[in-house]
């Protein structure tokens with residue numbers, strides 16, 4: 001009779017080990033996708049899109065132009081095409097500055113003032129130089145810039161830096 005009690009005990013231990021093993025497998029199956037979601041960088045950041053805006057040589061020096069273009073934005077598995085705007089300026093040294101269209105105070109759209117030769121935000125009268133530097137507040141920081149690349153005279157805009 002003692003050997004039967006031993007075999008019951010062994011069987012019980014075996015079932016408990018199987019149950020724990022199954023819980024471990026289920027836990028790993030749930031933790032793996034959660035870890036991938038939490039610790040790997042989003043796909044959107046990996047696939048930064050560069051959009052061709054036009055020929056650099058057609059940009060006048062020192063006179064910003066508002067460029068409107070379409071770009072794809074990834075939101076999870078969805079890819080959306082959306083309208084975007086940049087104020088693009090060719091500087092006297094040949095470099096190009098592309099500014100995001102929102103004022104850094106509260107996000108209003110600003111415009112280039114031909115007479116004053118700077119950007120003016122109509123909401124609270126912030127002023128910015130052609131390269132986005134704050135000339136008058138309340139804007140707390142310079143205008144945001146798009147990343148810029150020039151490839152065989154073609155101007156490409158990347159994400160806002």
Ligand code: FES
Pocket residue numbers: 103104105106107108121122123124125126137138139
């Ligand atoms: S939003 Fe431009 S100054 Fe306030």
